[in-house]
Amino acid sequence: MTAPARPRARHRRQATRRRTLIAGSAALALSGAALVTTTTLSSAGAATAWPTATGSKAVTSTISVSGTYDGGLKKFYGSGGLGGDGQDEGQDPIFELADGAVLKNVVIGTPAADGVHCKGSCTLQNVWWLDVGEGAASFKGTSSSAVYTVYGGGAKNADDKVFQFNGAGKLVVTKFQVENFGKLVRSCGNCSKQYRRTVIVNDVDVTAPGTAIVGVNANYGDTAALRKVRIHGDSGKKIKTCVRFTGNTTGAEPTEIGTGPSGTTCDFTSSDLTYD
Template sequence: MQFPSAIALLTVLPSALACEKGTVFVLEDGAKLRNVIIGANQREGVYCLGSCTLEFVWFEDVCEDAISIKGGGTADIIGGGAYKAADKLIQHNGCGHVNIINFYANDYGKVYRSCGNCKGNCRRSVHMEGTTAVNGGELMGINTNLGDKATYSNNCYPKVQCQGYNGCDKGNGACEPTKAGLC
């Protein structure tokens, strides 16, 4: 879906729906979403099921995750930003690469997190540049023991730029990732 010349504000009714049924946008492989403001009360903001591009997509009040990268390929997040997330803004569950360029985050736990305990966990990579983050925690969290890679430049952040974790595979039983130093 594209809104090439205007900004659209989208809101949804409060919902207890989980997974894709509570998601405002589900983007198929190759999709582009731009110039959208996703209002409060969404369960999940955007799912990318493959390679996707988000340009100038804003989230007023994040419930679960603003953006969930579910598939492989490359996800480009250019401009835009998010407010009020108790935990992650961008959750990377699929294998592949994420570029985060000129993003803004305010009041968050982590801007980007590679899934720490996904079933069939895999190697992922992320590049972040020109991101401004205030009133929050980690800019990026990656699973160094699984071979995740992070590159970054010209970011402004209050605490940790890149936190390493020991990720695990819940397909092998219940598990939680542990911190493993800076990356």
């Protein structure tokens, strides 16, 4: 799948811490429980809606998902062994999705443990993280044909990464919103096994403070396309757009080599971004 045309004229987690879709994703319906929200409009006209949970459920061990899991907009939070909300390595997730699984209509509260893990292609539809712990979601498939789709939803309060792209394939983030975050998407910079990764961020709202929208490894052939990204509260343009790194397999800190548009590695122009 390619990025939408413009009109023409893990990184391994470190302790220190939204119109491009895959085929058929435009037909996804935000079905399930009714979404109760408080909605405001930004000056750019983009809706900012965060849900009110319909109930809550403590999760003491990872919920394994194959097929489709509809949470009915209930809030799930870690308890017991999943009661951590720090930046420690090796935490278990609240949800673990098998290849091809769909998780929809879920609010992940706090503690969030390690959020969601996708073992292969997956769809996260209308999933909301109220307080990101170590990471909101990690994508771990090993096939170059894997596609990870994030459609709708949002995340707040991520000290570091929101989406951790450790595996192979393509990640498409559409109609998502993020605020108070480190990096929205980070391609693993120092995993012991590296892959070429494709990232598409389209029709997304980004609200400061934040560090970067996307981070990719230029030396492994990663590409990132940004389209219709609305950035709020960052008049000084402090949030980096697309950061290029030299990744490694040794576990060392990856080296930042540049930021901004750069051919196919970071594919966007100023017209793809709006600020208010």
